[in-house]
Amino acid sequence: MTATAPEQQTAEVVYDVKDVTLRFGGVTSLNKVSLQMHRGEILAVIGPNGAGKTSLFNSLTGVYTPQEGSITLAARKGDTLTSVLGQKTHVINRMGVARTFQNIRLFPALTALENVKVGVETRQKSGPIASMLGMPWQRREERESTEKAYELLRFVGLTRRANDLAGSLAYGEQRRLEIARALGTEPGVILLDEPAAGTNPNEKQELAALIRKVNIEDNISVLLIEHDMKLVMSVAHRLVVLNFGEKIAEGTPEQIQKDPVVVAAYLGTSEDEAQAMTEGLEVQTIDVREGLLDEPGAAGTEGGQS
């Protein structure tokens, strides 16, 4: 069931997060979080609501700048580690990091094809004057972007919806389109923020397959935030668990499932009690494994979409 991590000897670092602390006024959202992401792996970040997962994501992509610590990145093979702190979002994207959003953020009035083209074209050169005059190289780039966008739509299985408006697609289709748009920017790392939220079981399976495909075929490292434990456990090579802005555990899916601290965090009890519970009440651990952790927040977003 669980995938094995790629061989550890090739464990080249993609993202190196060291002692990152992020505060909003008096609230500490991330507290001395450190983690390393390796090339070619699928790393999942889990944790209860408010654990700081999305804050971590936003720090990694330049939306927030943490007050302490360092974040360095070598997204593509052969890159050297460079700091992303203080960099603008689009610059970090150009360094090879693409992302999707928890609440889907497509360009609804553009067609599916155009959405992907926007992503592809951020890597192109031709400027406004070339476009206005219809220069040959601009036409070539336009053709290339269309071809590449079609290719990506085929990759995520949306060829038939290419000329439909993104806003008119079904929920699961929108999720996949967001991934296609992210892939259009030729990333070395892709960050998926709750890609399975609001999708049905069928779509979840397709999504898991798609994530593996992205990881293996395109050799892209995947950082995944997800509530759906089934999906996480089946897809991720490694997990990092956050709670109240602190990293409380890290390891393979098997290790995490057995980790008493994690269980306690999810059950919302103190460490001692949790210890007792994992010894006594086997049922609760199964709950974690089975992914019956539908928090109110997640349920809310789902409800809004149906």
Add this chain to the structure above:
Amino acid sequence: MKRRSVEAEARIENLKRFGACLAGGFVLALMVGTQEGTQQDFGYAFRQSVAMPRILIFLGIGVLLYLAITFGPRAKPYLTRPGLRPLGAGVLTVIISLTLLKWTDSPQINTGKFRPLADAAAPTQALDSLARLWFGSAFSQTAWLLLIIVTVLAAAGMIRRSAPLSYAAAILAGVLGIWAEYASAAVSKFLHYPSHATGGAVAMLGFFTIAVASLVSARSQAAEADTDGFIDRVLGWRPGLALVVLGFAVGLVGVFNAAWFSPGDRNATLSTTASMFGATNLNGFAQTYLDWLGFVLFFVTLVVAGVASYLRHRLLAYAAIVLGLVSTLLTLVVVHDFSALGGKQGFDGAQGAWDNLGTGAWMTCAALSLFAGAGYLVLKDLRIEAKGVRAGSDIVGSGTAGARGQVAAATMLVVIIAALFYPPTATEFWQTVLVSEIGIYVLLAIGLNVVVGWAGLLDLGFIAFYAIGSYTTAYFTGRLPVQPPDWLLLSPLACIPFAIAACLIAGVALGFPTLRLRGDYLAIVTLGFGEIIRVIANNANGFTNGPRGAFNIPAPQIHLGPIHLTWGDSALGFWYLLLVLIAIIVLLFNRLENSRLGRAWAAIREDEVAAQATGINTRNVKLLAFAIGASTSGVAGVFFASQVGSFTPENFVLNNSILVVAYVVFGGMGSLPGAMAGAAVLTWLPEFLKDQVPAEDRQMWIGALILVMMIFRPAGLIPARRRKAELSGLDRPSSAEATAVPAGEGM
């Protein structure tokens, strides 16, 4: 007990509504009243407004309103019957022609509208009897009576779904349409006054609309109307054919009826012109054209274009294009030749080439170009078909999209041809309006559309860039207190690159510090920018000449080898120059909209955060929108400065910025044809209403139009493709959605 209280409440509610409607009628009576009052007698206007017979009419309007609100819902099922909406439009058009529009320009008739004309015409024995009957009879004005009869007949036919009634209404309406135009023409003839008044023609249009609505209703099986779909189907069937029919109608009048030479004096039609120049030494070809070649060319092109459109034949389509364009050119050459000769001979006060011409030649040119346009549409149709087959299943629903594209292309061709051949026939007043109001604001709206429509940045200081363009021109032509070095003194058209550069710089200077602001905040900052520029222009006496502004700016000239073009006295010349500028800019911007940058603009407009995360440098992309929009406005500024010759800071007040925003919103934000149409309609309307309604009421009519428009068509006159699709596309059932199960339930 409880039941009764509910009933009582409903009754009170009803009474309240009735009272409110009456009060509304009263307020309307005050608003539409005379606006006069004197220092001694402030109550004058009020007493006038509530004078006895008048107030009753307005209270009657209130009662009607009450009835409409109360019984409207019950009538609703009948109101969706096919044909009722067009019938309403037709009746409204006729009413407008009978109340607002002028039926003659002749100074003999006070205001020239229908009623005074009818009062004067009805008892005039010398007038054609049919026309006399139209204007009046024992029952005062026959036209009104007939309008009521045909409306009742048509409405009854539609609501009772009776085909005979509808056919009768259609025939009656058709006859009335012809009668209206006939009466109007008879009056013109009788008064010996050539008319640009639109009343008769608009009445005809209205009656014909009623006729078509009745016909549709008689033949329709549907219970619910689908007017838009119907129009699409009719126009989309053979797109070229519509142009051919239009060209036929216009050309027929042009060749046989309209004046080619000496309008207002001799009204010489094509054949009379031929005999007029028969005795002169007009060159052989022109004489041949006037004698018979003109007719032959018209009919041959007509037949070729018609057959090509009907059969969708490629070779014939090419033939129609070539024939149409060549004969248009030949017509122009002939017109030049005979008018030049007429000027030399001093015929009817002709001054020289292109002078003392009637509408006939231009109508013929328009018709011939329309035939060429039909050929082009056929080719386009064939190309779309070939493409559709090749692209296969990838394009969803391309059939209707293709048809709609064809209708759009046909409309565009008609507009272009009208823009080319209508202005020479217009009066000098309208030529000036075309250039200094419509044309310039169209250009400004195109520029602002980039910023507001495409990139979604509200700019309330847009007129500042226009000012910068104008002052740049004044500077480089040496008309400001500060002079450029001698070697840099330029002719106005050569200022265009400098004006563009100045506006680019100003656009970036404004954009750089402010673009992190969003929405309302940005709007306020741009508003401030606009005011700063105006205040600087007004106060920097040493540089801008202060409130006196710049004057004596030369008219544009082009000297390129053997080509010498100068502009000056006629507005018409400026119009064609402006047309060239607009055409170039539209071509360039059209490409831009569907390019990488255009999509990036759409992306930041839709979702700025997602755009950033996708790697779009939002700051640069926004700056580009500002700069490109500003440079268009700079071009408009150059044109404006060299056309009017003098301007002051008062030309660049805040009001103008707001107007341009209104034009873009009215036309359809983000749609290039929409922004142009919006600017054209809203700059044309005040000038048009000048003749038709009291000056004080003008703004009220315009406001009412904008209000109605925003209620019934919020996306604008010609909605943008992307927005339009967004509005209509989201309710299209998506195949996958039906099978989707909400996640919570699926677990």
